[in-house]
Amino acid sequence: TKKILILTGGGDCPGLNAVIRGVAKRARKEKDWEVFGTVEAFNGVLNSPQEIIKLTSRKTAGIHVKGGTILKTTNKSNPLKFPVTQKDGTVKFIDRTDELVKKLKALKFDAIVNIGGDGSQKISQALFEKGVPIIGVPKTIDNDLSATDVTFGFQTAVQIATDSFDKLVTTAESHHRVMIMEVMGRDAGWIALHTAIAGGAEICLIPEIPYNIEKLVRRINLRYKKGRGFVNIVVAEGAKPQAGSITSAAGEKGSEHVRLGGVAYQLSKQLKDAGCNAEIRETVLGHVQRGGTPVAFDRVLATLFGVKAFELALEKKFGQMVSFRNNSITSVSLEEATRDYHFVDKDAYLVKAARGLNISFGD
Numbered sequence: 001t002k003k004i005l006i007l008t009g010g011g012d013c014p015g016l017n018a019v020i021r022g023v024a025k026r027a028r029k030e031k032d033w034e035v036f037g038t039v040e041a042f043n044g045v046l047n048s049p050q051e052i053i054k055l056t057s058r059k060t061a062g063i064h065v066k067g068g069t070i071l072k073t074t075n076k077s078n079p080l081k082f083p084v085t086q087k088d089g090t091v092k093f094i095d096r097t098d099e100l101v102k103k104l105k106a107l108k109f110d111a112i113v114n115i116g117g118d119g120s121q122k123i124s125q126a127l128f129e130k131g132v133p134i135i136g137v138p139k140t141i142d143n144d145l146s147a148t149d150v151t152f153g154f155q156t157a158v159q160i161a162t163d164s165f166d167k168l169v170t171t172a173e174s175h176h177r178v179m180i181m182e183v184m185g186r187d188a189g190w191i192a193l194h195t196a197i198a199g200g201a202e203i204c205l206i207p208e209i210p211y212n213i214e215k216l217v218r219r220i221n222l223r224y225k226k227g228r229g230f231v232n233i234v235v236a237e238g239a240k241p242q243a244g245s246i247t248s249a250a251g252e253k254g255s256e257h258v259r260l261g262g263v264a265y266q267l268s269k270q271l272k273d274a275g276c277n278a279e280i281r282e283t284v285l286g287h288v289q290r291g292g293t294p295v296a297f298d299r300v301l302a303t304l305f306g307v308k309a310f311e312l313a314l315e316k317k318f319g320q321m322v323s324f325r326n327n328s329i330t331s332v333s334l335e336e337a338t339r340d341y342h343f344v345d346k347d348a349y350l351v352k353a354a355r356g357l358n359i360s361f362g363d
């Protein structure tokens with residue numbers, strides 16, 4: 001019998017369970033394969049054997065509709081930079097890859113499927129270089145990986161953001177207000193841009209196109225003057241003003257802003273300071289964008305990624321990451337997969353079309 005190990009690392013994302021089930025179902029078809037999962041990514045291996053669980057068909061039945069991950073996840077299991085708290089309370093980061101490779105060898109897995117974002121795939125690459133038979137599956141709601149045209153979780157996040165946006169439109173309209181809705185995306189504006197187009201926003205602010213606050217205020221005031229007394233803004237958590245345009249810069253490091261209370265609040269203050277007289281309200285969507293059941297597209301993509309990951313294992317094509325390119329499920333080397341990010345190109349058709357729909361980027 002051969003053994004395959006699945007793990008989920010980094011932030012969770014709708015579709016993770018669909019990948020797990022896809023790998024497991026496809027593997028079971030081969031009869032001589034057994035499927036295992038490890039709790040909290042590589043922590044489960046480092047704490048093995050008690051945190052390695054057998055994924056029986058009962059354990060994976062019907063999980064594709066559930067959000068989160070049945071295997072749990074953490075941002076604190078990176079074997080390349082493993083956090084260790086010192087006696088004085090400070091945290092030191094150590095490399096535990098050699099220890100991990102030893103453990104994996106002792107556990108005798110024929111293949112490992114690592115489902116995770118950019119950080120997780122860098123770990124996959126490092127382990128592959130040390131001889132571990134590993135395959136990557138890309139995961140992120142941010143859609144910012146360059147080696148795949150799309151990642152599962154993204155459509156679900158856009159759907160959740162669009163549903164919320166639609167709700168904010170009716171209340172903005174009733175109160176003649178400016179509504180600012182902040183979405184996730186780290187340093188990429190994909191969720192914001194797709195939500196702005198789907199929802200019909202007046203303004204969309206993304207990290208790739210720094211905004212000018214004066215221009216935004218002019219645009220808002222003009223709309224009120226024309227008698228359209230409300231404005232809906234979608235702002236990506238990583239959005240930032242043009243250099244020198246304002247002193248209290250919003251959005252230098254995307255992911256930190258959710259924790260700081262949101263770019264939405266900073267933008268609100270900037271608008272007021274720059275002379276926007278309308279009433280402004282802020283909504284920070286946060287982790288709601290990562291929760292709940294994946295939409296059908298993400299379920300299909302995630303399931304196919306799972307099936308493909310197992311097939312790569314069967315063919316012993318290790319050091320690869322599954323990917324969706326030009327409308328087909330394929331794979332790329334982990335080395336290529338971890339080289340680049342994929343950001344919104346300010347000259348791309350998507351941006352041009354949005355401008356054509358009179359969506360302002362504030363530039």
Ligand code: F6P
Pocket residue numbers: 011075140141142184185186237254255256258290
């Ligand atoms: O990468 C996914 C993501 O949800 C980003 O959009 C966001 O910036 C970040 O993770 C939030 O991280 P955490 O869950 O650690 O707060």
